[in-house]
Amino acid sequence: MQEELNFDNIRPYTEEEAKDAIQRIMKQDEFQAILDYIFEKKDHEALREKTSCAQTIHEFQVSFMGPLVRRIQQKTSDGVTTTGFEKLGANDPRLFIANHRDITLDSSILANQLVEHGFETCEVTWGDNLMVSPFVVDFGKINRMITVFREGSPREMLVMSQRLSAYIRKRITEGNKSVWIAQSKGRTKDGSDKTDVGVLKMLTLSGKDSLIEKVKALNLTPVTISFEWEPCDALKVRELYVSQKEKYVKEKTEDLNSIIGGIMGHKGHIHLSIGKPVNELFNDSHHDLVHKDLLKEISHFIDREMYRNFKLWPSHYYAYDQLNQTNRFAEQYDAEVAEQFKNRKLRALNRIGDSISDKELAEKIFLSIYANPVINKIENDFL
Numbered sequence: 001m002q003e004e005l006n007f008d009n010i011r012p013y014t015e016e017e018a019k020d021a022i023q024r025i026m027k028q029d030e031f032q033a034i035l036d037y038i039f040e041k042k043d044h045e046a047l048r049e050k051t052s053c054a055q056t057i058h059e060f061q062v063s064f065m066g067p068l069v070r071r072i073q074q075k076t077s078d079g080v081t082t083t084g085f086e087k088l089g090a091n092d093p094r095l096f097i098a099n100h101r102d103i104t105l106d107s108s109i110l111a112n113q114l115v116e117h118g119f120e121t122c123e124v125t126w127g128d129n130l131m132v133s134p135f136v137v138d139f140g141k142i143n144r145m146i147t148v149f150r151e152g153s154p155r156e157m158l159v160m161s162q163r164l165s166a167y168i169r170k171r172i173t174e175g176n177k178s179v180w181i182a183q184s185k186g187r188t189k190d191g192s193d194k195t196d197v198g199v200l201k202m203l204t205l206s207g208k209d210s211l212i213e214k215v216k217a218l219n220l221t222p223v224t225i226s227f228e229w230e231p232c233d234a235l236k237v238r239e240l241y242v243s244q245k246e247k248y249v250k251e252k253t254e255d256l257n258s259i260i261g262g263i264m265g266h267k268g269h270i271h272l273s274i275g276k277p278v279n280e281l282f283n284d285s286h287h288d289l290v291h292k293d294l295l296k297e298i299s300h301f302i303d304r305e306m307y308r309n310f311k312l313w314p315s316h317y318y319a320y321d322q323l324n325q326t327n328r329f330a331e332q333y334d335a336e337v338a339e340q341f342k343n344r345k346l347r348a349l350n351r352i353g354d355s356i357s358d359k360e361l362a363e364k365i366f367l368s369i370y371a372n373p374v375i376n377k378i379e380n381d382f383l
Contacts, residue, residue, distance in 0.1 A: 007167045010148070012123060013141040018057045021138045026052060030135040037264075038071050060142055061111070061121055069112040072105070077267040078228070080109060084274030084309070085117045087221075093178045094219035094277070095168065095203070096122060099193035099306050100182035102232065102262040103130065103255065106225050107180045111143075113272055122178035123171060125164075132256055146179070165206040173217050180223075183302060187258075189236045190365075191372035193224075193306045195299040204295075211291050212282055215298065222275035222305040226373070228268025228313040232261045233369055234348035238355055240365045271311035278302065307376040315341055319370030329374070341370075 013021055025031050026048065035044045050063040073080055088094075100106055111121040123144040131137050131147070146167065149160045171177045184196040200215075207214035230236065235258055242248050281301045286294060314337040317329035322341075345366050349356065356362045377383040 005163045005166050007163065007170075010146055010164060010167055012144045012146060013057070015056055018060065018142050019055060021142045022051065022054055022060055025135065025138050025142070028135045028138075030133070030139075034068070038068060038075070057142060057144065058120070062115070065108075065143060066112060066115060069108050072263055073109070073270070076231070076264060078269045080113070080270045080272065081311075082113055082117075082272045082274075085113070087274050087276070088117070088119060090119075091176070092219065093172045093176050094221045095172060096178060096180045096223045097183050097195070097199075097220050097278075097302060098180060098223040099225060099310075100184065100187045101225055101227060101230065103187065103259050105231075105262055106182075109225065109270065109272060110180060110223060120178075122180050124180045125168075125182070130255055130259070150185075161202045162205045165202050165204070168203065169206045169214075169218065172219065183222075183306070187236075189240055189369075191230075191369040192376060193303070193310070193373075195302045195306075197295050197299050200295045200298055204291075210287070211294055212286060216279050216282070220278035220298075220302070222278070222302050222309070224273045224275060224306045224309040224311075226271050226311040226313070228270070228315055229266055229344060230369060231263075231265025231267050232258055233344070233366065234351040235261060236369060237348055237362060237365050238352040240369075241352070241358075241362050242355060244361065268315070269311075269313060273309035273311065275302075275305035275309050304380055307373070307380045308382050310373050310377070312373060312377065316370050316374050319367045320374040323364070323367040323371045 035047065039047060047064065047067065051060065054060040054063050096110065098106055098110070107122075107124040111124070114121055121144060123146055125148050126140055126145045128147050128149050131140070146164070148164060149157075151157075152160060168179050168181070171179055181199065183199060184194065185199065188194075203218060204211055204214050207217065209217070235254075239248055278298055278301055281298065286297065289297065312332075314333035317332035318337055318341050321327055321329055345363065348366060349359070349362055352362070374383070
């Protein structure tokens with residue numbers, strides 16, 4: 001399968017392609033808009049000079065992407081903390097399977113932290129629906145983006161899934177490169193991270209060994225990110241609210257709005273945690289499980305690692321107590337946090353006011369987005 005499939009329509013840019021892409025990127029208005037939006041004017045000339053001298057993907061990421069992500073963190077967060085990076089071997093490629101809270105920042109923050117901990121950045125899966133312009137295509141593919149096609153006939157989707165599976169496997173087992181993939185096909189909207197077994201099925205469409213050996217070769221490693229404040233909470237409330245009333249239809253500019261909102265929205269503190277590899281799950285008894293049951297076991301293991309490693313902030317504890325009308329976690333927050341939360345909720349509901357007729361339901365949805373990580377910890381005996 002790996003030898004038969006052509007990966008040209010999903011792979012990132014090669015080093016040779018990257019050289020031309022860098023020059024195209026720098027000539028686009030969007031590049032200047034990023035400089036104007038993120039960086040101080042006094043830094044523009046130096047950034048342009050460093051970026052124009054980049055000859056490789058690594059040099060582009062170090063000269064421009066690293067400063068970009070760090071500047072976003074400085075402007076819109078109260079800092080990033082990490083745990084678990086000591087688990088990563090220096091020459092140990094893996095498939096990072098991650099909870100997905102923000103379209104671009106989840107993988108970008110991981111990539112930046114990998115570099116800061118002495119590792120190479122990983123390749124990243126991205127939906128083709130996010131390819132909204134030639135600039136975004138160039139910008140994504142030079143940042144090791146793997147294209148995931150979202151639409152097609154059942155036959156087309158099967159072929160595309162086989163191609164994606166084979167490419168990811170080839171990069172890890174032969175290319176010695178790590179890859180990032182979300183645990184589900186879209187962002188977590190309700191605050192409750194859960195692994196889609198369909199993603200695991202896709203990953204096992206390639207390879208010639210037993211199911212366990214196929215999974216082992218990918219070195220699946222859970223990654224959990226938690227934001228003190230969800231940068232797109234208002235947009236998520238709106239989607240969940242409308243979905244409970246009628247069929248939700250995404251607007252044409254919605255993905256772009258979510259990307260911008262995720263980048264510029266205030267996030268408070270951010271924590272990124274590397275979990276235990278899925279390979280630690282397997283023992284002799286797993287060889288007797290049918291595929292369906294084995295995939296469920298794997299998804300359950302990943303979910304528990306997500307819940308165990310999700311960093312709870314005062315905003316989560318406060319939301320839980322408000323949702324359940326209790327003071328169980330009152331020691332975890334203070335009056336200042338309560339006031340911040342109330343103000344943020346009010347701003348979010350005001351932003352989507354035209355869509356709301358049932359204010360009580362909208363408030364419950366907002367609280368649940370922040371409370372569900374606490375509920376997951378309780379239900380899995382981590383609190």
